[in-house]
Amino acid sequence: xxxxxxxxxxxxxxxxxxxEGERRSHAEYDSYIQDVDAEMLRGFYRDMALTRRxxxxxxxxxxxxxxxxxxxxxxxxxxxxxxxxxxxxxxxxFPTYREHGVALTRNVDFPQMLRIFRGISNGGWDPRENxxxxxTMVLAAQMPHATGYAMGIQRDQAGWDAERLExxxxxxxxxxxxxxxxEGEVHxxxxxxxxxxxxxxxxxxxxxxAISVPFHVQxxxxxxxxxxxxxxxxxxxxxxxxxxxxxxxxxxxxxxxxGEGPVLIEAVTYRMSAHTTADDPxxxxxDADEEAWVGRDxxxxxxxxxxxxxxxxELFFKQVAVDGDEMATRVRVEAMAFPDPELxxxxxxxxxxxxxxxxxxxxxxxxxxxxxxxxxxxxxxx
Numbered sequence: 001x002x003x004x005x006x007x008x009x010x011x012x013x014x015x016x017x018x019x020e021g022e023r024r025s026h027a028e029y030d031s032y033i034q035d036v037d038a039e040m041l042r043g044f045y046r047d048m049a050l051t052r053r054x055x056x057x058x059x060x061x062x063x064x065x066x067x068x069x070x071x072x073x074x075x076x077x078x079x080x081x082x083x084x085x086x087x088x089x090x091x092x093x094f095p096t097y098r099e100h101g102v103a104l105t106r107n108v109d110f111p112q113m114l115r116i117f118r119g120i121s122n123g124g125w126d127p128r129e130n131x132x133x134x135x136t137m138v139l140a141a142q143m144p145h146a147t148g149y150a151m152g153i154q155r156d157q158a159g160w161d162a163e164r165l166e167x168x169x170x171x172x173x174x175x176x177x178x179x180x181x182x183e184g185e186v187h188x189x190x191x192x193x194x195x196x197x198x199x200x201x202x203x204x205x206x207x208x209x210a211i212s213v214p215f216h217v218q219x220x221x222x223x224x225x226x227x228x229x230x231x232x233x234x235x236x237x238x239x240x241x242x243x244x245x246x247x248x249x250x251x252x253x254x255x256x257x258x259g260e261g262p263v264l265i266e267a268v269t270y271r272m273s274a275h276t277t278a279d280d281p282x283x284x285x286x287d288a289d290e291e292a293w294v295g296r297d298x299x300x301x302x303x304x305x306x307x308x309x310x311x312x313x314e315l316f317f318k319q320v321a322v323d324g325d326e327m328a329t330r331v332r333v334e335a336m337a338f339p340d341p342e343l344x345x346x347x348x349x350x351x352x353x354x355x356x357x358x359x360x361x362x363x364x365x366x367x368x369x370x371x372x373x374x375x376x377x378x379x380x381x382x
Contacts, residue, residue: 011222013268014248015238019296021304023243032247038311044085044242045302045312046320048077051101052299053324054110055273057331058100058117062277066336067117071098075240075272078298079205081105082245083267086253087173089131092153094146094174097135098205102175106132110327111334120341122349140183143202146174147189150200150262162258169257171199173249179210181226182218190262194230199256201249202264205239207271212284227264239267240298270296343369 016024016033055072062070073080076098084105087093095102103113108125115124116135123134136142150172157169180186181204193200204223208215219226227234233255237248245267252263270293274281306312347362 011224011234011236013236013238014244015241016243016247017238017241017301017305019240019301021301021306021308023305026244026247029244029247029251032250033243036243036246038306041302041306042312042316044081044246045299045306046323047081047085047101047104048242048299048302049320050324050327051077051081051104053328054100054104054331057328058114059273059277061114061332061335062117067114067277068119069117070277071117071275072271072273072277073098073100075270075293075297076205076207077101078242078302079239079245079267079269082242083173083203083249083265086246086249088170088253090168090170091253092131092133092149092170092172094133094142094149094172095135096139096142096175096177096180097137098177099135099175103132106130108132111331114331114335115338118335118338120338140176140180140185143174143176143180143183143185143189144192146172147193147198147200150193150198150256151196153199154196154259166254166258169199169259171201171253171256173201173203173253175203175205177210178204178206178208178215178218178223179213181206181223182210190227190230190232190264193262194232197259197261199259200262201252201256202262203249204264204266205269206266207239207269209271209275209281209285211275211279212281222266224264224266230262230264232262232264234264234266236266236268239269240296240301242298242302269298272297 014026014029016026016029018024052074055074058067058070059072061067080099080101081104084102087105093102093106100110100113104110108130112124115121125132127133133142133145153170153172157165160169174189176186190202192198193202206215206223210218222236224234224236235248235252237244239245248265252265255261255263272290272293303317344362344366347358347365350358
């Protein structure tokens with residue numbers, strides 16, 4: 001008896017901008033980007049360029065010992081800017097730990113994002129101000145929260161008619177990676193979202209690697225195919241094509257807001273850098289694999305489209321580079337100026353109210369710390 005191998009489906013990869021920067025027409029998704037003009041395209045390029053420059057500066061800060069860790073995103077800018085710009089301010093976003101570009105689209109200030117990586121904060125920004133949740137370092141832990149939040153939105157909007165839902169309805173976007181896709185929390189979240197028809201878009205950035213494990217080891221079929229098992233649509237999109245990502249995400253969000261349930265988007269992209277600054281991708285990736293993706297770079301693709309169609313001149317690109325350097329300087333100055341919190345303050349962050357055991361531990365810590373005080377020969381502090 002032999003095992004049956006299920007061949008991957010040939011589900012089309014949605015693409016509106018080729019790696020050569022040529023615009024492609026798509027009967028189903030063109031209508032979702034009709035408002036995209038030259039100004040918006042230049043804005044997308046600027047978003048992606050600033051995000052990449054921020055990523056470079058944060059990586060440098062970590063290498064110089066100023067951050068405990070950094071999670072690079074080079075190569076994934078289009079997936080993040082396209083999807084982030086598709087949301088409304090009222091939509092709520094649950095990121096992983098790599099959505100620096102999405103954070104930009106939600107007006108989260110870049111320096112504040114470094115607080116958690118500098119080890120001085122459990123977050124860095126107030127998620128209620130931007131509807132952009134805290135970064136989640138534990139794989140897929142944000143997924144049940146995203147589905148639960150979406151179920152809460154449903155209850156808040158219970159009784160709304162279809163027209164009001166489409167106009168004023170809210171939705172949730174839950175970001176995760178291909179590595180997280182095999183975590184139980186992802187499965188459980190999709191089961192609940194499907195069961196309750198919740199307004200959540202599951203957005204997977206399939207960057208081909210879960211640290212050192214290639215995607216084909218984790219799944220024998222495209223991630224988008226899994227959606228059929230839950231009973232909702234799955235879409236594969238070129239994650240390096242900012243226009244395609246924008247169109248697909250807009251479609252999914254409009255569907256969710258209308259009360260038609262969840263969608264799974266698989267943005268096929270590539271992590272051009274290390275998984276984190278604690279990782280060495282040369283140990284498990286071939287140079288040839290990386291070189292094959294260089295020609296699909298999302299920034300180079302959009303730049304070529306802008307230049308070939310006379311939508312941006314040299315002055316524009318030079319100004320973006322200048323703006324990026326100025327932003328990076330501000331990020332470095334502000335990050336280095338963050339005050340270091342007292343260690344004793346961490347004891348107040350365990351429980352919302354005072355706890356006897358924590359109070360006892362704090363007392364011990366303060367006595368231990370006092371034992372290192374510099375004293376004179378008479379025993380009095382200097």
